[in-house]
Amino acid sequence: MIVNNSIDISEIVAEYGLTDHLIELDEVGLTVVSQETLRLSDEWIDRLRDALLRVGEARTGVSFNLATGPSANIxxxxxxxxxxxxxxxxHEDQAFIDVLTHPVKKALMTYMLGDGHRLAVSDGWIKWQTPDAWENEVTTGFHTDQSMVPAPWHWRVPHIANMNWTLTDYTRDDGALAYVPGSHREGRLPEPDEALPRAIPVEAPRGSLVMFNGALWHGAYRKKTPGLRLTMLGQHCRPYMLPFQDFKGRIPNESFEHSEDPEYLRSLMREDETQLRVGPMPVPPIA
Ligand SMILES: [Fe+2]
Incomplete structure (x- = not known):
């Protein structure tokens, strides 16, 4: 039985064949789950990808072409x-809510963060060919996602964990996530220039789920090819931390009603949280 606090994930691990992914999360600190293992259709991935492109276009006024990149300079x-x-x-599309409750993501996140973890951010990433004027090998410098908590950290109990859904193919030349295998076990941030020589890319086809430990050293390679690299990502945190984006009380009831796992979704959004108030704190009168 695989229990992390009160949730038993054994059933999902057995049903989807996730044992090797759990071992990889322990040893490497990152694992890639294929679209086949996730049992997701191409249409499901398209829905997420198209929703991200819609948001990108609505917020910038620039259109994004999968093969050529943005239509204008941003x-x-x-x-x-x-x-x-x-x-x-x-807040933009039900697809971004449905992605949170996939059983495989739930099991792997629970394995890393335990019961009652929260959604910390709900972000999408649009990346295009790195301009020549950018001279670095990486476009995102090496860091850990839990650096807001002072090191040392214990790799078995990360404060933060991340999910990345690849909505386009990931290769090194396409500007993939870069990471240092096993670095989560060092329990610290990398020194300057320490991570890049030891880093490798996440090479994964579109439709994969990349899960990793908040203590893992990672960044992203420059994109040498034309067209877009698209990612839906979501850091999650343990319940004693405040999420970086505040979703509590801001998700409409219909979203919970449409969810395949409303109880887990409510927990992700802190709807079951009783210690922290919604809205401004009352200020006592000055005597
Ligand atoms: Fe990160």
Whole structure:
């Protein structure tokens, strides 16, 4: 029986054949689950991809072409690095909510973070060919997702864990996630220039789920090819931490009613949380 706090994930692990993925999360700190193992249709992935493209276009006024990239220059940092992150996606489309309750994601997240973990961010990532003026080998520097908690960390009990859904093929030249296998066991941040020589890319086809430990050293390679790299991502945190985006009380009832796992969804959104208030804290009068 595989129990992390009160939730028993054995059934899902057996049904989907996830034992090797659990071992990989222990030893490597990252695992890639295939579309076949996830039992997801191409249409399911298309729905997520198209929703992300819609949000990107609505928020920037620029259209994104899968083969050629953005239709116009986006001022500021995106034009320097060739990428843009779109936050708070759960408010944009039911697809971004449905992705949170997939049984495999639930089991692997529970394996890393235990019972009662929360959704910390709901983001989408649109990345295009890295401009020549950007000279670095990486477009996202090496870091860990739980660096807000001072090291040392114990790899078995990460404070944060991440899910990345690949909505386009991931190769090194396509600007894939870069990571250092086993680095989560070091329990610390990398020193400057320490991670890149030891890093390898996540090479995965579209429709894969990448799960990793919040202590894992990771970044992303520059994108050498034209077209888009698309990702839906979501850091999750343990229940003693506050999520980086506040979803509590902001998800409409219909979203829970349409969910295949409403109880888990409510827990992800902190709807069962009783210690923290929604809205402004009352201020006592000054005597
Ligand atoms: Fe990260």
């Amino acid at each position: 001022e500021g940092r995106p034009s320097q690095t060739g990428q843009m992150i779109f936050s708070h996606l759960v």
